[in-house]
Amino acid sequence: MGPSGFSEVGRFLTLDPFARKRLAEADEALGYSVFDRLRDSEDDYSEATQIAFLVNSMASADRAEQEHGLVPDLCVGPSFGQKAAAAYVSSLPFPEVVRLTAELARCEHAYFAEEYQDAVTHTFVRTPQEKLTEILTELGERGEWYDYSGYLDDGFFMVSLREPELEWFKKAISQAAATPCTAWSRRCTRPRSRSCGAGPPRRSCPGTTSSTPSCPWSPTRTAPS
Structure with a gap:
């Protein structure tokens, strides 16, 4: 869609x-x-x-x-x-x-x-996994939250992080020869690894019991890429 x-x-x-x-x-x-x-x-x-x-x-x-x-x-x-x-x-x-x-x-x-007010998801291609791992490790060492939102193909990723870190992240992956596609705001993300930094607080959706509700893939608003 x-x-x-x-x-x-x-x-x-x-x-x-x-x-x-x-x-x-x-x-x-x-x-x-x-x-x-x-x-x-x-x-x-x-x-x-x-x-x-x-x-x-x-x-x-x-x-x-x-x-x-x-x-x-x-x-x-x-x-x-x-x-x-x-x-x-x-x-x-x-x-x-x-x-x-x-x-x-x-x-x-x-x-x-109410939640994830400053979360964005950045999509990019031609990214060596080892370089991306180094970049995300640096984010984690600084106590910043991030999350893999999608792995679409070899070198084709979607990564969520706090919006204040977006420009730094775009510069870092560009230096790693990645090609940025677009950035989405208010992405629905779910943590998959304990190696990620501490995430924003979560609250259940109305009518659900999960604290990390499953949401559609597509974003609600776009941010400049």
């Missing part, structure tokens, strides 16, 4: 018959107009935007199947696409996936309204 606002998808939701059908189901499941909320949204990953992505993904799959006879043997959905995949293969009914998507979006928004 990439950032997509009303200007990109509003016309499709209005004119495409498959999208209109799925949109009506989503409206009924939530008790409000997703179209109206999407039109008023200013957040690339708002509740309405995430639901619109789900609706459009399902509508595209419906069209492929019903108009072109494309019935897949396998169905995959990385990241936000896992919700559409779950609905498409009937692991969960579509209305339940819509409600789940809305609840997860609300949970993430509420959580980051």
Whole structure:
């Protein structure tokens, strides 16, 4: 899922018959107009935007199947696409996936309204693991918090850290011949190693029992890279 606002998808939701059908189901499941909320949204990953992505993904799959006879043997959905995949293969009914998507979006928004105020995640490529380990070790020795948020391929990483350390970190990985891609703020991170520095305090999302709730991969806002 990439950032997509009303200007990109509003016309499709209005004119495409498959999208209109799925949109009506989503409206009924939530008790409000997703179209109206999407039109008023200013957040690339708002509740309405995430639901619109789900609706459009399902509508595209419906069209492929019903108009072109494309019935897949396998169905995959990385990241936000896992919700559409779950609905498409009937692991969960579509209305339940819509409600789940809305609840997860609300949970993430509420959580980051209070926690991880200064956390960012930086994505970069062409990074030797040994050089990155040295850089992160230096952060840890200074008592700074960091966390691997993603390992996407050889030399392709996502690392979360406190925003005041971002410029230092970007300079350090650039000197290690890395190529920075982008930095995201308010990333949802989960600590994976005791070698990481002490992290920001965590609080459970509403309705969960975990102190480190599992959140969607995609960020809510971007910071300059």
